[in-house]
Amino acid sequence: xxxxxxxxxxxxxxxxxxxxxxxxxxxxxxxxxxxxxxxxxxxxxxxxxxxxxxxxxxxxxxxxxxxxxxxxxxxxxxxxxxxxxxxxxxxxxxxxxxxxxxxxxxxxxxxxxxxxxxxxxxxxxxxxxxxxxxxxxxxxxxxxxxxxxxxxxxxxxxxxxxxxxxxxxxxxxxxxxxxxxx
Numbered sequence: 756x757x758x759x760x761x762x763x764x765x766x767x768x769x770x771x772x773x774x775x776x777x778x779x780x781x782x783x784x785x786x787x788x789x790x791x792x793x794x795x796x797x798x799x800x801x802x803x804x805x806x807x808x809x810x811x812x813x814x815x816x817x818x819x820x821x822x823x824x825x826x827x828x829x830x831x832x833x834x835x836x837x838x839x840x841x842x843x844x845x846x847x848x849x850x851x852x853x854x855x856x857x858x859x860x861x862x863x864x865x866x867x868x869x870x871x872x873x874x875x876x877x878x879x880x881x882x883x884x885x886x887x888x889x890x891x892x893x894x895x896x897x898x899x900x901x902x903x904x905x906x907x908x909x910x911x912x913x914x915x916x917x918x919x920x921x922x923x924x925x926x927x928x929x930x931x932x933x934x935x936x937x
Contacts, residue, residue, distance in 0.1 A: 788805075789802070789803050789804075790802050790930070793845070796849060796906040797932075798936075800934050801933045801934040802815075802933060803931055804817070806929075807929045810923060810926065811854075812853075812854060813850065813851065814850070815849070815929065816850075816926045817926070817930050818847055818925045818926045819841060819927060820918065821841075821842075822840075822841045825917075825918060826842055826844060835913060847913075848930060849906055850906060852915075853867050853902060853903030854901075855900070856896065856897060859894070859896070859903055860893070861889075861890055861893065861916070863876065865903075865915075865916055874910050874912070875905055876910065887917055889917060890915060897920055901920040901922055901923060902921055902926075903921075
């Protein structure tokens with residue numbers, strides 16, 4: 756069996772030490788509640804989980820979408836990223852615009868309680884020409900235990916316009932931005 760030359764042993768020790776230190780650092784940062792957003796729905800950057808017992812209008816939530824054929828197709832089309840949620844999805848970051856009792860009117864735009872939502876236009880096709888799924892059109896009332904989520908940052912976000920209302924219990928945490936890059 757060949758031995759590793761002493762000069763290479765030193766390099767190997769430095770590389771292994773660096774990998775271990777970075778792994779420990781990332782684990783600690785994750786345990787402290789810091790997350791990286793890589794999606795287009797909101798600015799890329801570092802976000803932090805925040806403790807809060809109830810979800811309110813305007814909150815940013817990180818949630819795991821329900822595994823379904825619709826979400827699997829979204830993953831194949833790269834609307835969402837691979838990750839650790841059931842179904843292999845990366846957790847999504849969206850803004851809460853509707854909660855129990857809110858009236859949602861879905862036409863060419865999304866209206867919540869009569870107010871037209873910023874970046875709430877409903878698209879029929881994605882930029883590649885694929886037909887987009889559509890949430891139930893018309894007037895709906897958000898049921899108990901559900902929330903309606905939109906991105907007011909990215910016009911083409913894959914959100915409740917296409918997947919419908921999301922169960923509140925799918926929420927992993929509430930989030931706030933810490934550091935954003937352009």
